[in-house]
Amino acid sequence: MVVRGGLRHDIHRDLLLTVALGGLSPPDVREFSRSGRVGCSPWLLAQIARDGYVGNYTHASKRYGIKIPALKEELLRLQLTGMLSREVNDHGLIAVTDKGRAMLDICAYLHAYLSGLTPRSDYLLYICSLLGIDFSEITPDGQKVDFDFYRNNQEDLHPVTRAGNSTLILNSLYWTSQYGEIEWPLPQYGLSGS
Secondary structure: HHHHHHHHHHHEEEEEEHHHHOOOOOHHHHHHHHHHHHOOOHHHHHHHHHHHHOOHHHHHHHHOOOOOHHHHHHHHHHHHOEEOOOOOOOOOOEEEEEHHHHHHHHHHHHHHHHHOOOOOOHHHHHHHOOHHHOOOOOOOOOOOOHHHHHHHHHHHHHOOOOHHHHHHHHHHHOHHHHHOOOOOOOOOOOOOOO
8 A cells, every 4th residue: 555655646746747847847946046147047937938939139138138148048048947949939939838837837826925925835835845845944943934034034045055946946036026027927737725
């Protein structure tokens, strides 16, 4: 029975990560969140999802307010993690993949949760745990981790010293606003439950 239960859990986990989340994995979350331009990856991915394409670098640089070398580096980072594709579409060469859309869903849910706009969701926390995001590693005493907590503890949560996925994604989502307003896309996947 123990083997069957473990096997069932592994199958559910693999199906969730591979099928429902487009193959998203903990290393993808880490690379997505590790940009030297903290907050740029989620912001840029959301903008590309909104626009549907990147087009040429000159126009994209002006549209997004990011210099061309930095834009190329961020686009390459997103492409190497599988969140962007260079497949030709109606408008340009770069578009958001299923994995990128799944990452945006996770970011949108996490941003709303960390901002205090939505209540705790055990489903979200379970999916996050599969992606290596476990806020209990930040506060083992059970204190709620949110953006207020981050503001009060920034020095202790510097990603160079605390480089787990939880700290990296918290840091990245907190700083997205430095690039401009972000309109999180409507989630592709529904989460409910507490």
